[in-house]
Amino acid sequence: MKKFGMMAALVFAMVGFSATASAQSGPAATIHQHVNYRGKAFKLKPGANVPDMRRMRFNDQASALRVRANCTVTLFEHINYKGKRYVFKGKGSRDFRRFRFNDKLSSMKVRCKAPVVLYQHINYKGRKVAVTRRGLSDLRRARFNDQASAIFVAPGCVADMYEHINF
Numbered sequence: 001m002k003k004f005g006m007m008a009a010l011v012f013a014m015v016g017f018s019a020t021a022s023a024q025s026g027p028a029a030t031i032h033q034h035v036n037y038r039g040k041a042f043k044l045k046p047g048a049n050v051p052d053m054r055r056m057r058f059n060d061q062a063s064a065l066r067v068r069a070n071c072t073v074t075l076f077e078h079i080n081y082k083g084k085r086y087v088f089k090g091k092g093s094r095d096f097r098r099f100r101f102n103d104k105l106s107s108m109k110v111r112c113k114a115p116v117v118l119y120q121h122i123n124y125k126g127r128k129v130a131v132t133r134r135g136l137s138d139l140r141r142a143r144f145n146d147q148a149s150a151i152f153v154a155p156g157c158v159a160d161m162y163e164h165i166n167f
Helices: none
Strands: 003-006 018-022 029-034 038-044 064-067 071-078 082-089 092-095 107-112 116-121 125-131 150-153 158-162
Touching (some): 064 082, 150 158
Antiparallel strands (some): 018 158, 029 038, 064 092, 071 107, 116 150
């Protein structure tokens, strides 16, 4: 059984393989009670939906946000994703005072791209298959066996590739 650990995008021809992906460790986003990342902090995982910050006892208290690379955070002024919204994509830190949103956060959503994407053709062209943290143990299930010619591995992620199924 062959195993390849990859930290960057690779282009290669494959003879039916399986893939697993492990994403970056740590939260996809962290909200902070005060500017300069002080006070209470809540760490959120990819896919987190928080329709009502009151349940966290954090409604209208957040002042800062950190977002991990490959993730998007949508902030809402009111509960249940209502009111003004602000979308932040990609790695970075945000001070809510800059856009007059200090102490106004009432609900939010966190989304992250798949850490690994396989492409049918070189140069990231053709059909694509996203591999999530759960992995994809058999590319036949995705109707993609013996078809991948390029791979994107998100920064900070690792893809373990196997030549044969049932690794």
